[in-house]
């Protein structure tokens with residue numbers, strides 16, 4: 015765990031990703047942490063909404079996760095995927111319907127044996143035109159036994175908790191992101 | 206493919222500037238170093254900012270690490286944005302370089318830096334971009350590099366132009382380069398914009414002004430660096446980036462480590 019810095023430098027402020035990242039940041043295979051349809055793969059997908067309930071067609075979602083065994087990946091190759099190396103990181107721009115899709119595997123718990131143990135989750139960053147800085151959140155797995163003891167999940171109200179847990183569907187998981195509104199996603203800042 | 210229909214803006218720059226000044230006055234004395242997510246002068250933020258404060262979380266192990274990028278990901282030639290076409294792009298050649306540091310001033314080594322920008326006429330290669338300025342067949346405005354052992358990045362490019370946008374009547378963005386950065390931990394992920402010194406559009410721009418601390422705003426402005434200029438060829442700008450957020454315990458690199 016990090017220790018607080020004595021001579022800490024001021025952080026560089028964030029700024030919006032703007033509308034024109036679409037030709038710069040997405041790349042072929044960006045959202046395929048594993049080849050779609052490969053053994054053990056799941057689709058992780060959802061829609062991103064604004065406060066009026068309209069889908070956001072110019073958002074960028076990134077995930078960062080452990081592998082299926084709970085190991086932290088430290089292999090390069092996210093930008094030129096070879097189809098065999100699991101790098102744990104992926105990027106998906108939303109389409110014109112505000113929909114994003116990843117092909118990946120379920121993350122394993124990274125802190126096994128710790129009590130109360132953290133439940134496995136995907137780390138998520140959200141960027142969008144109109145959003146002046148990044149947002150962090152997590153995607154937890156539905157019906158996972160460890161959710162009941164997860165320090166973050168237990169600290170939340172039932173409604174807030176519901177915004178962080180994906181729902182299972184035929185091909186994997188669905189997780190919608192609401193930047194605002196009744197079902198506003200619970201966003202995170204780190205201690 | 207249909208672009209979203211947009212109502213024409215009715216607010217003038219004077220309306221916007223009054224809103225900007227009011228928020229600035231209201232935040233006097235509060236040293237908020239990050240942009241206000243709820244910043245109505247940037248009209249697109251109105252329906253796209255969370256209304257609740259973020260929840261404090263202890264980072265998970267995975268969040269204390271960052272994805273790893275390497276030489277299989279990035280070709281060193283991607284740091285030169287002036288070689289994409291068969292001819293030189295139009296515009297003022299510049300070198301942009303600086304260091305990526307963590308909150309304790311330590312270099313962020315071997316990490317991915319991505320940039321994108323308009324051409325010298327203020328035009329992006331983007332299908333929804335309507336600005337009637339010319340495209341440059343020799344300039345895509347996209348670059349990538351990895352930081353070196355000192356955390357240093359370096360791009361060869363041309364100076365981007367200011368461009369109009371639809372926020373209000375006569376809205377123009379100050380010239381900027383978009384930067385995407387990874388730190389030593391996922392908590393430090395950053396996307397931001399680098400500006401050029403003394404831009405007359407700073408006072409008028411709601412995206413830049415969404416950061417209400419002048420000191421923090423200054424941190425987004427590059428410095429003209431004569432030592433970075435290449436005689437007879439290009440002008441130099443230096444800009445350092447500080448990424449903060451919790452990360453795992455720092456270990457000094459050992460002999461033989463990359």
Ligand SMILES: [Fe+3]
Pocket residue numbers: 032034323378381383
């Ligand atoms: Fe821009």
